[in-house]
Amino acid sequence: xxxxxxxxxxxxAHRLRTAxxxxxxxxxxxxxxxxxxxxxxxFPSETDYLGVAEVLARSRAPGDVVLLHPWWTERARLFxxxxxxxxxxxxxxxxxxxxxxxxWVLANERLPxxxxxxxxxxFLPDRTALGEPRHFGPLTLTAxxxxxxxxxxxxxxxxxxxLEVSVEGSGPSPLPCRRAGERVLCPFDASVEVAxxxxxxxxxxxxxxxxxxxxxxxxxxxxxAPAADAxxxxxxVTWEHAWLAGRADVQLRLDSPAGALHLRIPGAHEGFxxxxxxxxxxxxxTLRVQTSNPQDRQICVRLRGLGTPP
Amino acid sequence: xxxxxxxxxxxxxxxxxxxxxxxxxxxxxxxxFVRDESVxxxxxxxxxxxxxxxxxxxxxxxxxAVITQAFDFNHEHPMLMKSLFGWSYAxxxxxxxxxxxxAGFRLPAFAVAALIPAxxxxxxxxxWGRRAGLFAALCFFVVPxxxxxxxxxxxxMPVASMWLLVVYLFWRAQQDLRIAPWTGLAFxxxxxxxxxxxxxxxxxxxxxxxxxxxxxxxxxxxVMARMGQAAGAFVAYVxxxxxxxxxxxxxxxxxxxxxxxxxxxxxxxxxxxxxxxxRRRDPAAFVQLAPLVAMGLIGPLVFYAHWPxxxxxxxxxxxxxxxxxxxxxxxxxxYFGEVLRAPPFPLAxxxxxxxxxxxxxxxxxxxxxxxxxxxxxxxxxxxALGRRFGRSGETEWLLGVNALxxxxxxxxxxxxxFGGVKHWLPSMPFLALLAGREFDRAAxxxxxxxxxxxxxxxxxxxxxxAVALLPALxxxxxxxxxxxxxxxxxxxxxxxxxxxxxxxxxxSNNVTGVLPWIDANAQQGARxxxxxxxxxSFRDYQRNDMLRRDVTPAGGPEDxxxxxxxxxxxxxxxxxxxxxxxxxxxxxxGLYLDETPxxxxxxxxxx
Numbered sequence: 001x002x003x004x005x006x007x008x009x010x011x012x013a014h015r016l017r018t019a020x021x022x023x024x025x026x027x028x029x030x031x032x033x034x035x036x037x038x039x040x041x042x043f044p045s046e047t048d049y050l051g052v053a054e055v056l057a058r059s060r061a062p063g064d065v066v067l068l069h070p071w072w073t074e075r076a077r078l079f080x081x082x083x084x085x086x087x088x089x090x091x092x093x094x095x096x097x098x099x100x101x102x103x104w105v106l107a108n109e110r111l112p113x114x115x116x117x118x119x120x121x122x123f124l125p126d127r128t129a130l131g132e133p134r135h136f137g138p139l140t141l142t143a144x145x146x147x148x149x150x151x152x153x154x155x156x157x158x159x160x161x162x163l164e165v166s167v168e169g170s171g172p173s174p175l176p177c178r179r180a181g182e183r184v185l186c187p188f189d190a191s192v193e194v195a196x197x198x199x200x201x202x203x204x205x206x207x208x209x210x211x212x213x214x215x216x217x218x219x220x221x222x223x224x225a226p227a228a229d230a231x232x233x234x235x236x237v238t239w240e241h242a243w244l245a246g247r248a249d250v251q252l253r254l255d256s257p258a259g260a261l262h263l264r265i266p267g268a269h270e271g272f273x274x275x276x277x278x279x280x281x282x283x284x285x286t287l288r289v290q291t292s293n294p295q296d297r298q299i300c301v302r303l304r305g306l307g308t309p310p
Numbered sequence: 311x312x313x314x315x316x317x318x319x320x321x322x323x324x325x326x327x328x329x330x331x332x333x334x335x336x337x338x339x340x341x342x343f344v345r346d347e348s349v350x351x352x353x354x355x356x357x358x359x360x361x362x363x364x365x366x367x368x369x370x371x372x373x374x375a376v377i378t379q380a381f382d383f384n385h386e387h388p389m390l391m392k393s394l395f396g397w398s399y400a401x402x403x404x405x406x407x408x409x410x411x412x413a414g415f416r417l418p419a420f421a422v423a424a425l426i427p428a429x430x431x432x433x434x435x436x437x438w439g440r441r442a443g444l445f446a447a448l449c450f451f452v453v454p455x456x457x458x459x460x461x462x463x464x465x466x467m468p469v470a471s472m473w474l475l476v477v478y479l480f481w482r483a484q485q486d487l488r489i490a491p492w493t494g495l496a497f498x499x500x501x502x503x504x505x506x507x508x509x510x511x512x513x514x515x516x517x518x519x520x521x522x523x524x525x526x527x528x529x530x531x532x533v534m535a536r537m538g539q540a541a542g543a544f545v546a547y548v549x550x551x552x553x554x555x556x557x558x559x560x561x562x563x564x565x566x567x568x569x570x571x572x573x574x575x576x577x578x579x580x581x582x583x584x585x586x587x588x589r590r591r592d593p594a595a596f597v598q599l600a601p602l603v604a605m606g607l608i609g610p611l612v613f614y615a616h617w618p619x620x621x622x623x624x625x626x627x628x629x630x631x632x633x634x635x636x637x638x639x640x641x642x643x644x645y646f647g648e649v650l651r652a653p654p655f656p657l658a659x660x661x662x663x664x665x666x667x668x669x670x671x672x673x674x675x676x677x678x679x680x681x682x683x684x685x686x687x688x689x690x691x692x693x694a695l696g697r698r699f700g701r702s703g704e705t706e707w708l709l710g711v712n713a714l715x716x717x718x719x720x721x722x723x724x725x726x727x728f729g730g731v732k733h734w735l736p737s738m739p740f741l742a743l744l745a746g747r748e749f750d751r752a753a754x755x756x757x758x759x760x761x762x763x764x765x766x767x768x769x770x771x772x773x774x775x776a777v778a779l780l781p782a783l784x785x786x787x788x789x790x791x792x793x794x795x796x797x798x799x800x801x802x803x804x805x806x807x808x809x810x811x812x813x814x815x816x817x818s819n820n821v822t823g824v825l826p827w828i829d830a831n832a833q834q835g836a837r838x839x840x841x842x843x844x845x846x847s848f849r850d851y852q853r854n855d856m857l858r859r860d861v862t863p864a865g866g867p868e869d870x871x872x873x874x875x876x877x878x879x880x881x882x883x884x885x886x887x888x889x890x891x892x893x894x895x896x897x898x899x900g901l902y903l904d905e906t907p908x909x910x911x912x913x914x915x916x917x
Contacts, residue, residue: 019759021678021752025778029671032781035799036788042805043905072808074910075902082896090647090811090879111905112802113809196890198883203895239883240642243651 035112041138042110048137049079052106055134055141057081063149063310065100067092067123069107070114076106089201093122096148098232101310103127103144110138151307153228156207156287160194162222168288169216188212189294192220197300199236200271206300208238209289211250217290225285228305231256233263233287235301236272243270248292250299257283265299272302280305312436313485319435319443326447327428333451334420334460338413340791341461342819342856348846350392350463351399351415353384358396360618374622381619385627386634387465389617390502394418395463412854415463423460425471426739427451429478434746437705441753441771446746448775449672450739452782455731458793465504466732472500472507473736476605477712480514481705483601484521494604498612505635506716506736513715515602517708522598530592533584534599540580544573557636561629571625581606641728642880647811649880654723660734661717666801666812667731669782672745673798675752679744683710713740730794730816749778792820795903804904814877815908818842823901824874824911825851829858831898831913832872836861839870841884867891867912872898874911888912 016023056066060081068076068088077086084104087095093115097103105123109116126147133140156163165184166174177186183193190212196205211218233254236242250265252273258280265273285305291297315323343351360380364371371377384392395415403414427447434443451457459467476496483489500507519534526534551560551570564570585603589596614620620627643650645659656662665673682699687710689696690703702710716737719725731738753774757767781799789796789804795815797807808814821843828838838861840848851857864870867888875885889895891914898913 015759018755020755021748022756022759022774025671025674025749025752025774028674029777029781032670032799033784035803036781036784039803039805039904070805070809072907073905074907075900075905077895077897078900082894086895089882108905111809112806115809196886198886201879201882203882203886203889240880243649245652 039112042108042112044108044137044139046079048139049076051136052076052139052141053079053081056084056104059143060084061102063099063101064104065097065102066104066106067095067097069093069105069109069119069123070111073106073108073111080106089203091201093119095202097146098148098150098304098306099152101146101149102130103146105140105142105144107133107140107142108138109140147309149310150229151310152304153226153307154222154305156220156222156285156301156303157194157205159222159225160207162224163192164221164223165192166219166221167212167216168219169212169290170214174219186212186218188214188216190216190218192218197238197298199238199300200242202272204300204302206302209299209301211289211291211294211297211299213294215290215292217288220287220289222285225256225280225283225305227282228280229308230306231258231261231277231280231285232304232306233261233275233277233301234272234303235263235265235289235299237265237269238298238300241296241298243268244296247296250289250291250297252301253288254303255284255286255288257281265297313482315432315436319432319440322435322440322444323428323432323447326431326444327424330424330427330451330460331420334423335413335417337790338416338420338461339410340822341458342791342822343412343847343850344462344464344794344817344819345842345844345847346817347462347464347819348844348850349384350387350395350465351412351850352846354392354396354399354415354463356380356383356396357389357392358400361393361397362400372618377618377621381617385619386631387504388502388613389619390499391418391422391463391465391468393616394422410854412463412850416461419463419468420460422468422471426467426474429471429474430739430743430746433478433481434743437743438747438750441775442746442750444746445675445749445775445778446742448779449675449745449749449782450742452779452786453668453672453738454782454786454789454793454796455667456735456738457786457790458796459732459735461791466729466735469500469504469506470735470739472496472503473510473712473716474739476500476507476510477514477708477740480518480601480605481708483604484518484598487597487600490600490604491608492604493601494606494608495612497605497609498616501609501613502616505631509715509719511602511605513711514605517704517711518599518602521704522595525598526595527592530588530595533588533591534595537581537584537588540577540584544577547573557633561633564625564629566623566625568625578606638726640726642878643728644811644813644879645727650727651880655725655727657721657723659727660721663731663812664717664734666797666807666810668798669785670799671778671781673800675745675748675778676741679746679748680710680713680741682748683713683744709740709743713737713744728816730813749775789903791822792901792903792908795820795906795908804906808906811879814879814906816878818844818847818876820901820903820908821874821876822851822856823903824899824909825857827899827911828861828872828874832858832861834860836871837864837869838862839864839867839873841874841881842876842878843874871914872911873914874909876909877907885910 064084066080066084066086071088071090071092074088080086127144130143130145133142165177167186167188167190168174175187177184183191185191191210193208195208196203197208235252245268247267249267252263254261256277258277261275261277263273263275360371395418398417399414402409403411427450430446430450431443434446479489479493479496483493497510555563640652683706685695685699686702687707689699689701716734720734753771756770762770795804797804801807821840848863852859867873868891873888875888892912897910899911900907901909
């Protein structure tokens with residue numbers, strides 16, 4: 001009995017070994033084909049997106065924002081209500097979204113390699129789900145209370161019309177700038193406007209500054225700012241100018257009733273530099289910006305007075 | 311064993327080549343124009359006019375001034391393919407009117423690309439049998455990115471073809487002296503295609519020299535030693551100049567009448583004289599060296615003769631050509647969420663991108679084939695490995711080295727890394743060849759395990775081949791004509807690659823995805839900004855009836871009615887500027903491949 005079984009086992013093992021490369025090839029091919037045939041199930045239809053849009057339009061509240069997960073699923077923009085901001089950029093899970101008390105996360109976790117670990121690590125802390133997710137095909141829509149949100153008592157972008165802009169450092173008194181359309185034009189090629197720009201992939205509507213040449217200082221003053229629990233100053237060099245090597249630092253100084261806040265954007269630094277002041281009584285805010293490479297240091301600045309959490 | 315394919319396999323190779331040509335032609339219409347391609351279209355058109363002038367007023371055409379005027383445009387690349395593009399365009403579009411302009415330019419590219427599967431079958435069938443040859447041929451072309459690049463009137467796929475042709479002929483010539491001159495001619499054509507070919511002597515010289523040394527008599531070895539001394543002396547001289555003058559100084563001092571030029575001439579004369587001597591004293595050794603000799607003598611002549619731009623100023627223009635490519639600019643490239651802009655680049659980049667862009671059912675046989683060849687090559691030196699995996703021999707060394715060379719070259723951290731897989735395409739046919747061997751082993755094992763009759767074994771092989779090729783074919787059909795966006799299953803397909811933070815696409819051809827919408831929806835005379843699409847491509851879309859002719863190009867979003875933005879990580883600012891100019895962040899439409907934004911189109915609501 002044993003004598004008859006051993007050769008048969010060896011023979012089977014030999015046949016399996018001989019056929020192993022073909023079996024491996026078939027297995028891998030079937031897995032590959034299976035992946036490709038399954039993949040379309042992860043793609044939402046227009047109806048799915050329109051369902052999401054309807055819910056968002058119906059439930060809209062001031063300060064709402066939609067966060068895309070994964071960050072690149074921007075096809076949603078075609079369908080979502082134009083009034084609700086949609087956030088989707090590389091690194092957006094770490095965005096505090098300070099001005100938004102409620103975040104709608106539009107997720108598609110059926111997509112391959114969805115960065116869930118990044119989402120859990122960076123987005124979820126301080127955020128609380130407000131109810132169960134709603135499903136629209138492969139999409140899920142979940143509202144979160146944003147524990148990092150603060151009331152914005154004043155934003156320099158919103159107060160652009162009231163800003164007094166001048167250039168300092170070219171004489172005993174500052175040189176005033178003039179308004180031309182939607183921009184403020186200054187001596188020494190400096191300017192200020194409110195515009196959309198990108199800072200390390202993040203689209204931001206900000207005060208877009210080109211500092212004056214010759215190492216002079218651009219001064220932006222808001223005379224009658226209200227009291228705030230904190231002043232949040234964020235500044236970053238826009239687009240490809242940020243990473244250029246060998247460029248000078250940008251020095252920013254915010255003077256307010258809370259005192260002085262210094263911020264530095266180092267040369268070749270990408271992304272925002274941030275600083276927060278202590279509570280500030282009502283009074284003037286003055287932001288001074290200076291660099292020796294103004295044409296390569298085009299700066300996006302967000303200056304906001306923050307109140308209590310909403 | 312004869313290295314020539316059988317008549318049947320020659321016919322099969324021809325059939326595969328013709329089929330490839332036909333498939334490429336049949337599928338070219340939706341393929342957009344990558345940035346460089348429209349430049350090559352324009353250059354080819356300009357050069358074809360010079361050839362017409364040469365026929366009608368040769369004295370004028372051959373003057374230095376006219377040659378400079380005609381060939382100065384795009385002189386960073388040699389002329390062979392551009393000449394073929396131009397002639398084909400003039401004949402098939404302008405004279406005969408058989409094809410649209412783009413197809414007129416692209417037909418020669420299809421023909422040259424079709425050489426690859428034909429050669430792979432011819433070579434593979436001799437090495438491992440018809441089954442291996444067929445699989446190698448097919449598996450190269452069903453890779454989505456290969457299929458895409460084969461459509462373009464550019465130089466990346468042609469130089470992969472030429473590289474394969476030279477190595478194949480070199481291999482054949484080591485057995486058949488009559489093929490040596492053809493090797494030299496093919497090398498000249500390769501040089502005339504793209505600068506990658508200048509590395510071919512570096513790859514092939516060790517094989518020719520070692521093979522010759524092995525069979526050489528004592529007299530033959532003495533002659534070869536003298537050849538080595540002459541070459542060594544020249545290399546030492548150039549190295550000394552490089553050390554003393556530096557790279558720029560060497561380039562600037564290399565004039566027509568200079569010691570360096572004299573050194574080159576002296577080297578060629580010395581090597582040729584010694585080669586003649588070797589042929590007389592030791593014919594067997596000469597056969598092994600003959601393809602290298604032919605490459606050395608015929609290749610540079612073909613290169614010089616084919617490029618009128620070099621005729622009056624060979625040295626300084628050649629120096630500029632080498633300098634341009636040695637100091638090529640680095641374009642931004644996204645890799646795992648990081649935008650690579652300057653060296654040093656990640657060492658594993660080439661291998662990682664290859665693994666992530668190949669369909670897994672082809673990656674497996676290619677990878678295993680390369681590993682087996684590596685192990686067998688090492689087996690030649692390490693007896694234990696030799697006993698386990700077998701020993702390889704010269705041919706397998708030749709395949710292994712060529713499969714790795716271009717990949718290793720681009721892996722150098724200082725070499726520009728933009729352009730996806732196209733810069734190391736010359737490696738890929740060799741990987742396909744090794745995949746053919748692995749497929750043959752798998753199919754043979756299956757037939758043996760199932761104890762199939764010969765007829766049934768053919769059926770099993772065909773079924774196995776179909777199963778292995780099907781995922782790649784499915785992906786290629788799915789992603790066409792957006793081949794630069796294709797990612798394999800390891801990456802998680804196109805959406806997986808987006809989540810991994812890999813490059814979404816490159817060089818603007820995907821804009822074809824929104825052109826039909828523009829044609830249907832743009833107002834008469836609308837101003838259109840096609841981001842990253844150069845003016846020549848804009849013109850080409852219009853003259854190939856892919857974009858309405860009343861639409862006019864805009865210089866940026868601020869003066870446009872419509873703006874189509876290419877999704878590149880380094881260009882995010884461009885899309886945001888459209889939001890600013892148009893006052894909206896809501897696109898009108900877009901090309902979303904498997905959900906990933908590729909091209910996003912915005913419409914200005916009021917003007």
